[in-house]
Amino acid sequence: MTGKILEVTNITKTFPGVVALKNVNLDLYEKEVLALLGENGAGKSTLIKIISGVHKPDSGEISYLGKKVFFKNPTDAIKQGISTIHQELNLFEELTVAENIFVGNVQGFRFSKRRAFKVVQELLRSLKFDLKPDEKVKNLNTSEKQLVSIAKALFLNARVIIMDEPTATITEYETDRLFEIIRRLKENGVSVIFISHRLEEVYAIADRVTVLRDGELVGTKYIDDVSRDELIRMMVGRRIEEMYPKFNKPTQENVFSIENLCVGNFVRDISFNVKKGEIFGIAGLVGSGKSEIALGLFGHLPATWSKMVLNGKLLKPEKNMLKHKIVLVPEDRKQMGLILELDVVKNIILQNTDEASKALHISWRKAKDITTEEVKKYSVKLASVHQKVKTLSGGNQQKVVLAKVLRKKPNLVMLVEPTRGIDVGTKVEVYNIVNRLANDGVGVIFISSELPEILGLCDRVLVMHRGRAMGILERHEFSEERIIKLATGVEER
């Protein structure tokens, strides 16, 4: 670390109805990795968007390389050396790696594919990225796409690279590889602002950490000087006694059982049961078929089974298992859970129209009452129930999904990656809800790629590997190593 490369002082930004940032400061040194931490809605994204020229601050200033700067738009920031790698990677799926890196940077009118290929090949070689310049981006996985974005940033001579939750959608192995690359970037004089919800990662990669809460700066610390507990406290503003609250009371009574479940080509011959009061976990790597189990049981993917019993009732595969009160908190709330352009009332009522309607007619007053009740119950933070859902933070969006899905007391609830991309505070709230559901006698299937939460929350866990069940572990048999061995197919129980 040497001189300051970027300094943000007294930034304030308001959106209609909310103060997103209040007098926030942030500085970044050369050859540094700065972690930006905070719950959803803390203002991380807004701050990043201001630094990268997407939003204009109401007040405050940014100095870069010792000079006061003002970025008109993202392109302006990129030109001056600040590149941002967003969560939704802005790449052209139908174009090749080389074309993607060159898009927007072609000098003159003519574009020579051959020259681009050569330049990019050289660039990728020097970065030691294992990518083919002529591969179409749509054939790459998320991690490889990130590499393309990083290569593009470096091609544009980035001095500062901002990564918005780059590890949210990649595997552990890919994360390790990404960290290696970040360390190399650092050696080559690039500074990185790294946003993540995972504290382990922050400890693994960051030099310093800046914590935001409710739009305000809580503090900036050297990572070696701050404990995990302290970081959590800084983020959520209170001490979390238990990251994984567990107060459910498992019984021996079956709520749900399934035998010989098959879902398309994804899941083959799975049998398990869920007991009253227990939290039944399903673990596995991406693509192991664990989320397809839920989609199959829900009726969305074609599924077959020899026997399904729910609360003593024998059920056959149907297109709509909702009517048996089998509900799903889907994996991706933006793609599968919410209508982003509609308001909170409409999103919640969509799955509960019968409660607010007679025949076709909907009583919006009733719908609003229901929503107000749910919003209070799940303490969703919002300005108005008529706010569009897309304007809520990730954690609050997830609460809306939970509210709409759990409104009618379900018999079986399947939660798929229910804490993905949400902050620590909301995670704990979700865990509490899951505990309460189990105690209320609802069958709970908790499907997650996050081992710590599986270990912390579940009573038993079914581990999947390539569409097959590798075994069911009891809580006293739980260990991270054990589950990984099963999930990677090294061992079978």
Place this chain on the structure above:
Amino acid sequence: MNFKVVLKKMREYPAIVGFIGVVILFSILSDRFLTLSNFVNVLRQVSMQAIIAFGMTVVIISGGIDLSVGSVFALSAAILASIVRNNSIFLGILSALLVGAAFGFFNGLIITKGRLQPFIVTLATMAIARSLTLAYMEGMPITGFPDSFRFIGAGDIAGIPVPVLIMFALLGLIFYLTKYTKFGLYAYSIGGNELAAKLSGVKVDAYKISFYVLSGLLTAASAVILTSRLNSAQPTFGVGYELDAIAAVVLGGASLSGGKGSVIGTLFGALIMGILNNGMNILNVSPFYQDAVKGIVILTAVLVERED
């Protein structure tokens, strides 16, 4: 209502602002424009287009499009005319509505069960309906209806033309359907995020089919009015109506990617197009240039409405 609320409403219904704009413009340019009789005249001219556009609004909100309306319009008119001439008015109207509904059902069925793009499917049914019309009429107009049939298109009640009354009745109905019923909520939801709607338990296919049925029904209703008004059915009826309807819907603030739009907006969108026609005729603008003006208005509107 304070100024801010007014401003917000204006943004919600940009077509109203455009409507006021063209009214003021033509009032300044010609003293023959702003009269009650001319206004009623515009409403009557607009009514048939608007009724088709109401159905199109629902289809577009749900993320679809219906290019077949012009041809279905012609086919409904043909069936209507032949039955009204030989049998009864009631049976004729019923048959016309059935034709519209049947085509809508067919469109919806192929789109949902065949999992095809609405654009392609309705492009095909547009060709099919037109061809059936020409074959059925053997290229000749059908005329010779009982006098009482003319009331629908040419009559009036208390000075208000019947087509205008029908338009407002249907406007009220569709407004209610879109804003206060499951039908409407599901249309917006399916257009906004079909997968999420499906996972929330919405019977997506059935509702999508019903949106196209509604579009077909309203198209047929519009065909009844025009046939009655002109006292004949022509094989060339409805050519280009799909584009006028889409233009009205988009002017009204809907997005072709779905999830957005309102039938009130569409009414004003249709009124803007109608007033442009009427005003330019009053001002003797050459018909060669009239479509260009309309094109420019559409472009301006969508540029203004674009939210970033």
